[in-house]
Amino acid sequence: MNEQDKFRATVKAVHRSLMLVLVAVVVFSGLLVFMMVDPDFSSLRSKDMASYEVVQPVEEVDEDLIVDGIHVRTGLIEADGFMEVVNNCTNCHSAKLVTQNRMNAERWAATIDWMQETQNLWDLGRNEEIIINYLVTNYPPLKIGRRAPLTGVEWYELKE
Ligand code: HEC
Numbered sequence: 001m002n003e004q005d006k007f008r009a010t011v012k013a014v015h016r017s018l019m020l021v022l023v024a025v026v027v028f029s030g031l032l033v034f035m036m037v038d039p040d041f042s043s044l045r046s047k048d049m050a051s052y053e054v055v056q057p058v059e060e061v062d063e064d065l066i067v068d069g070i071h072v073r074t075g076l077i078e079a080d081g082f083m084e085v086v087n088n089c090t091n092c093h094s095a096k097l098v099t100q101n102r103m104n105a106e107r108w109a110a111t112i113d114w115m116q117e118t119q120n121l122w123d124l125g126r127n128e129e130i131i132i133n134y135l136v137t138n139y140p141p142l143k144i145g146r147r148a149p150l151t152g153v154e155w156y157e158l159k160e
Contacts, residue, residue: 081134084127102141108132
Protein backbone atom coordinates (compact mmCIF):
# COMPACT_ATOMS: atom_id res chain seq x y z
CA MET A 1 0.00 0.00 0.00
CA ASN A 2 1.58 3.25 -0.99
CA GLU A 3 1.16 6.62 0.68
CA GLN A 4 -1.62 7.65 -1.61
CA ASP A 5 -3.72 4.57 -0.94
CA LYS A 6 -3.18 4.97 2.80
CA PHE A 7 -4.34 8.56 2.64
CA ARG A 8 -7.40 7.56 0.62
CA ALA A 9 -8.29 4.86 3.17
CA THR A 10 -7.98 7.37 6.02
CA VAL A 11 -10.18 9.85 4.22
CA LYS A 12 -12.74 7.11 3.63
CA ALA A 13 -12.72 6.11 7.30
CA VAL A 14 -13.09 9.71 8.47
CA HIS A 15 -15.82 10.24 5.93
CA ARG A 16 -17.68 7.15 7.14
CA SER A 17 -17.52 8.17 10.80
CA LEU A 18 -18.65 11.70 9.90
CA MET A 19 -21.62 10.25 8.05
CA LEU A 20 -22.44 8.07 11.08
CA VAL A 21 -22.31 11.09 13.38
CA LEU A 22 -24.49 13.02 10.95
CA VAL A 23 -27.09 10.23 10.83
CA ALA A 24 -26.99 9.97 14.63
CA VAL A 25 -27.55 13.74 14.95
CA VAL A 26 -30.43 13.67 12.49
CA VAL A 27 -32.10 10.73 14.25
CA PHE A 28 -31.53 12.25 17.68
CA SER A 29 -32.89 15.66 16.74
CA GLY A 30 -35.85 14.01 15.07
CA LEU A 31 -36.53 12.20 18.33
CA LEU A 32 -36.19 15.48 20.25
CA VAL A 33 -38.71 17.22 18.02
CA PHE A 34 -41.10 14.29 18.40
CA MET A 35 -40.73 14.45 22.17
CA MET A 36 -41.55 18.14 22.17
CA VAL A 37 -44.69 17.56 20.13
CA ASP A 38 -45.80 14.39 21.90
CA PRO A 39 -44.01 14.21 25.28
CA ASP A 40 -45.55 10.94 26.43
CA PHE A 41 -45.25 9.26 23.01
CA SER A 42 -48.95 8.61 23.08
CA SER A 43 -49.24 8.36 19.32
CA LEU A 44 -46.83 5.41 19.32
CA ARG A 45 -48.81 3.41 21.84
CA SER A 46 -51.44 1.00 20.63
CA LYS A 47 -54.88 2.45 20.98
CA ASP A 48 -56.54 0.43 23.69
CA MET A 49 -60.18 1.06 24.57
CA ALA A 50 -59.31 2.82 27.80
CA SER A 51 -57.73 5.71 25.90
CA TYR A 52 -61.00 6.43 24.11
CA GLU A 53 -63.59 8.54 25.79
CA VAL A 54 -66.80 6.59 26.10
CA VAL A 55 -69.50 8.64 24.43
CA GLN A 56 -73.02 7.59 25.22
CA PRO A 57 -75.36 8.10 22.30
CA VAL A 58 -78.02 10.61 23.22
CA GLU A 59 -81.40 9.02 22.95
CA GLU A 60 -83.71 11.16 20.90
CA VAL A 61 -87.06 11.28 22.60
CA ASP A 62 -89.93 12.34 20.45
CA GLU A 63 -91.59 15.17 22.38
CA ASP A 64 -94.99 14.26 20.99
CA LEU A 65 -94.70 10.49 21.27
CA ILE A 66 -97.95 8.87 22.32
CA VAL A 67 -98.02 5.24 23.42
CA ASP A 68 -101.31 3.52 24.27
CA GLY A 69 -103.09 6.86 24.48
CA ILE A 70 -100.56 8.29 26.94
CA HIS A 71 -98.32 11.22 26.07
CA VAL A 72 -94.93 9.80 27.02
CA ARG A 73 -93.23 13.08 27.92
CA THR A 74 -95.86 14.22 30.42
CA GLY A 75 -97.84 11.09 31.23
CA LEU A 76 -101.08 12.84 30.28
CA ILE A 77 -103.97 11.01 28.65
CA GLU A 78 -104.36 11.96 25.02
CA ALA A 79 -107.85 13.39 24.62
CA ASP A 80 -109.57 16.60 23.60
CA GLY A 81 -107.73 19.55 25.07
CA PHE A 82 -104.63 17.59 25.95
CA MET A 83 -102.29 19.83 23.94
CA GLU A 84 -103.69 22.91 25.71
CA VAL A 85 -102.86 21.30 29.03
CA VAL A 86 -99.36 20.33 27.87
CA ASN A 87 -98.73 23.85 26.63
CA ASN A 88 -100.12 25.71 29.64
CA CYS A 89 -99.82 23.45 32.63
CA THR A 90 -96.49 21.66 32.39
CA ASN A 91 -94.18 24.67 32.15
CA CYS A 92 -93.75 25.38 35.85
CA HIS A 93 -94.38 22.07 37.49
CA SER A 94 -94.75 18.43 36.61
CA ALA A 95 -97.92 17.22 34.96
CA LYS A 96 -98.11 14.82 37.91
CA LEU A 97 -99.03 17.74 40.14
CA VAL A 98 -101.95 18.42 37.82
CA THR A 99 -103.22 14.87 37.44
CA GLN A 100 -102.86 13.80 41.04
CA ASN A 101 -105.28 16.58 41.99
CA ARG A 102 -108.72 15.40 41.07
CA MET A 103 -111.14 18.25 41.32
CA ASN A 104 -114.47 19.31 39.96
CA ALA A 105 -114.81 22.25 37.56
CA GLU A 106 -115.32 24.88 40.25
CA ARG A 107 -112.27 23.83 42.20
CA TRP A 108 -110.20 23.76 39.04
CA ALA A 109 -111.29 27.28 38.22
CA ALA A 110 -110.39 28.34 41.74
CA THR A 111 -106.97 26.63 41.54
CA ILE A 112 -106.25 28.36 38.24
CA ASP A 113 -107.34 31.70 39.73
CA TRP A 114 -105.03 31.08 42.66
CA MET A 115 -102.09 30.37 40.36
CA GLN A 116 -102.88 33.46 38.33
CA GLU A 117 -103.00 35.61 41.44
CA THR A 118 -99.99 34.21 43.25
CA GLN A 119 -97.84 32.18 40.83
CA ASN A 120 -97.72 34.33 37.71
CA LEU A 121 -99.88 31.97 35.67
CA TRP A 122 -100.91 33.83 32.54
CA ASP A 123 -104.43 34.52 31.33
CA LEU A 124 -105.59 31.31 29.67
CA GLY A 125 -108.36 32.94 27.63
CA ARG A 126 -110.55 30.46 25.81
CA ASN A 127 -108.17 27.66 26.75
CA GLU A 128 -109.28 27.77 30.38
CA GLU A 129 -112.58 26.11 29.56
CA ILE A 130 -110.87 23.54 27.31
CA ILE A 131 -108.35 22.74 30.05
CA ILE A 132 -110.95 22.41 32.79
CA ASN A 133 -113.09 20.20 30.56
CA TYR A 134 -110.12 17.98 29.83
CA LEU A 135 -109.22 17.66 33.50
CA VAL A 136 -112.76 16.98 34.71
CA THR A 137 -113.37 14.46 31.92
CA ASN A 138 -110.09 12.55 32.10
CA TYR A 139 -109.19 12.99 35.75
CA PRO A 140 -112.54 13.10 37.52
CA PRO A 141 -112.71 13.42 41.29
CA LEU A 142 -112.37 9.99 42.82
CA LYS A 143 -115.35 8.77 44.71
CA ILE A 144 -113.73 8.19 48.02
CA GLY A 145 -115.14 8.94 51.39
CA ARG A 146 -117.17 7.31 54.10
CA ARG A 147 -118.86 4.05 53.37
CA ALA A 148 -122.61 3.98 53.31
CA PRO A 149 -124.20 3.64 56.77
CA LEU A 150 -125.05 0.10 57.79
CA THR A 151 -128.67 -0.88 57.63
CA GLY A 152 -130.61 -3.76 59.10
CA VAL A 153 -128.40 -4.14 62.14
CA GLU A 154 -130.00 -5.24 65.35
CA TRP A 155 -128.32 -3.13 67.97
CA TYR A 156 -128.28 -4.36 71.51
CA GLU A 157 -128.21 -2.32 74.70
CA LEU A 158 -125.06 -2.33 76.72
CA LYS A 159 -125.83 -3.35 80.27
CA GLU A 160 -123.86 -2.03 83.18
C1 HEC B 1 -96.54 30.14 35.81
C2 HEC B 1 -96.24 28.88 36.41
C3 HEC B 1 -97.40 27.88 36.49
C4 HEC B 1 -98.16 27.41 35.45
C5 HEC B 1 -98.05 27.73 33.97
C6 HEC B 1 -99.11 26.50 36.04
N1 HEC B 1 -98.90 26.41 37.38
FE1 HEC B 1 -99.85 25.16 38.62
N2 HEC B 1 -98.70 25.82 40.17
C7 HEC B 1 -97.68 26.72 40.05
C8 HEC B 1 -97.00 26.82 41.31
C9 HEC B 1 -95.78 27.70 41.60
C10 HEC B 1 -97.65 25.93 42.18
C11 HEC B 1 -97.30 25.62 43.61
C12 HEC B 1 -96.33 24.47 43.54
C13 HEC B 1 -95.99 23.93 44.87
O1 HEC B 1 -96.70 24.17 45.84
O2 HEC B 1 -94.97 23.22 44.92
C14 HEC B 1 -98.71 25.32 41.43
C15 HEC B 1 -99.56 24.36 41.95
C16 HEC B 1 -100.51 23.69 41.21
C17 HEC B 1 -101.41 22.70 41.75
C18 HEC B 1 -101.44 22.23 43.19
C19 HEC B 1 -102.35 23.15 43.92
C20 HEC B 1 -102.48 22.77 45.37
O3 HEC B 1 -103.50 23.14 45.93
O4 HEC B 1 -101.56 22.13 45.91
C21 HEC B 1 -102.21 22.28 40.74
C22 HEC B 1 -103.29 21.23 40.82
C23 HEC B 1 -101.81 23.03 39.56
N3 HEC B 1 -100.77 23.86 39.88
C24 HEC B 1 -102.40 22.89 38.33
C25 HEC B 1 -102.06 23.62 37.22
C26 HEC B 1 -102.79 23.60 35.98
C27 HEC B 1 -104.03 22.77 35.70
C28 HEC B 1 -102.14 24.45 35.12
C29 HEC B 1 -102.53 24.79 33.70
C30 HEC B 1 -103.73 25.61 33.59
C31 HEC B 1 -101.01 24.99 35.85
N4 HEC B 1 -101.01 24.49 37.13
C32 HEC B 1 -100.09 25.86 35.31
C33 HEC B 1 -97.32 27.43 38.92
C34 HEC B 1 -97.86 27.23 37.68
